[in-house]
Amino acid sequence: AQSVTQPDIHITVSEGASLELRCNYSYGATPYLFWYVQSPGQGLQLLLKYFSGDTLVQGIKGFEAEFKRSQSSFNLRKPSVHWSDAAEYFCAVAFTSGTYKYIFGTGTRLKVLA
């Protein structure tokens, strides 16, 4: 079955510390991969995406993510977190066999300590 797992529900980091948010998926082929961010009371904003090619992708706001086929993972990273990064982060996977169906993980809520 197709699924997306974000194992960390909450993460707390200090401002200036590094960040890694985990995402794993279950699918027989290589899907399209995305990270979205949602600030409180706001809509969803795309941070970055991976379709093919270089497995390390750069996004907005200093975020990057690495696709690891052997681990079925697409983890999001940032070297130095800012207080404004506090938000909820969603990994999403587009399963493209026949039609485009996008499935989201349950989200990771990031808290940043001053």
Added chain:
Amino acid sequence: DAGITQSPRHKVTETGTPVTLRCHQTENHRYMYWYRQDPGHGLRLIHYSYGVKDTDKGEVSDGYSVSRSKTEDFLLTLESATSSQTSVYFCAISAPSGGTLRTNTGELFFGEGSRLTVL
């Protein structure tokens, strides 16, 4: 921003009443989606459409139906609303990457959401 409009943006209704949410796009995209967002569950796919009159079920389709009679409109109907359907509903559109349209990027573009409360 992609041209996606959801209506109504807020609705309070009573258990057992029918409710229809509308999603309207101006991007001429083939794919349209309805998600619901609930704390602890993220966004869950209800139904999606891959063309006019072409729809399919998502993860949580029970209690919901959809219709797409025109490319630009995707309707979500709760035939008899229940309290468990209290949620924030997001419409989204996408188009495979490539082509000349600015929004043919393979990503999802979201509407602003519709908050539904079922009493």
